[in-house]
Amino acid sequence: MTHQIHLGDIAVDVVLKDIKNIHLSVYPPSGKVRIAAPERMKLDTIRVYAISKLPWIKKQQKKLRDQARESKRDYIDRESHYVFGQRCLLTVIEADTPAKIEKRHNRLTLTIRPGTSEETKHERIDEWYRQILKQAAEPMIAHWEPLIGVKVNRLFIQKMKTKWGSCNPAAATIRLNTGLATKPPACLEYIVVHEMTHILEPTHNTRFVALMNQFMPNWKHHRQTLNRLPLAHVDWGY
Numbered sequence: 001m002t003h004q005i006h007l008g009d010i011a012v013d014v015v016l017k018d019i020k021n022i023h024l025s026v027y028p029p030s031g032k033v034r035i036a037a038p039e040r041m042k043l044d045t046i047r048v049y050a051i052s053k054l055p056w057i058k059k060q061q062k063k064l065r066d067q068a069r070e071s072k073r074d075y076i077d078r079e080s081h082y083v084f085g086q087r088c089l090l091t092v093i094e095a096d097t098p099a100k101i102e103k104r105h106n107r108l109t110l111t112i113r114p115g116t117s118e119e120t121k122h123e124r125i126d127e128w129y130r131q132i133l134k135q136a137a138e139p140m141i142a143h144w145e146p147l148i149g150v151k152v153n154r155l156f157i158q159k160m161k162t163k164w165g166s167c168n169p170a171a172a173t174i175r176l177n178t179g180l181a182t183k184p185p186a187c188l189e190y191i192v193v194h195e196m197t198h199i200l201e202p203t204h205n206t207r208f209v210a211l212m213n214q215f216m217p218n219w220k221h222h223r224q225t226l227n228r229l230p231l232a233h234v235d236w237g238y
Contacts, residue, residue, distance in 0.1 A: 133180055
């Protein structure tokens with residue numbers, strides 16, 4: 001069940017779920033505030049909790065407002081695009097052949113039919129990002145499965161507006177944000193381990209933190225790196 005409370009001019013989405021503890025999150029890029037709380041908890045109690053966290057909420061929202069943003073992509077020659085953290089210059093070739101994308105060193109070449117719209121160019125590059133992200137994530141998952149002691153039944157790649165990844169612990173499936181294909185490989189691996197660890201521990205409690213410390217001792221460094229990188233022009237983040 002979803003509700004909304006207001007703390008002055010700050011709107012807080014409240015989701016009542018079958019969980020034991022209350023969780024507060026402030027999501028990029030706009031600083032959207034969300035509280036997940038146990039079903040039995042009253043809204044007045046949640047409001048008091050949110051008010052007690054108001055200074056922290058405002059601090060997080062300011063950090064997000066101050067975070068750099070990537071410029072809007074127009075898909076023209078010599079435009080910068082990022083592939084696993086590497087800056088690549090785009091070359092657009094118009095030819096009466098099926099669309100394809102090739103990366104060589106720091107060059108990204110998009111071959112597209114004459115007159116192709118900007119929207120279609122975006123779709124082609126987005127689909128390419130999905131493909132290379134899946135190709136990179138699958139061996140990472142295979143590497144970490146015996147180390148973490150879990151089996152991922154299925155991997156999904158999709159655009160996500162408020163997260164870099166998610167996990168369904170019961171089904172042992174994970175989802176990765178397409179945008180991770182633009183970030184350094186270490187950031188992708190951090191998210192992969194993060195979501196796989198949720199199969200063992202669904203919440204972000206002390207056990208989850210202890211498991212992350214065990215599996216990837218430098219995970220907080222990777223999280224900070226990911227959170228410092230410019231946010232994409234589209235609305236997704238973690």
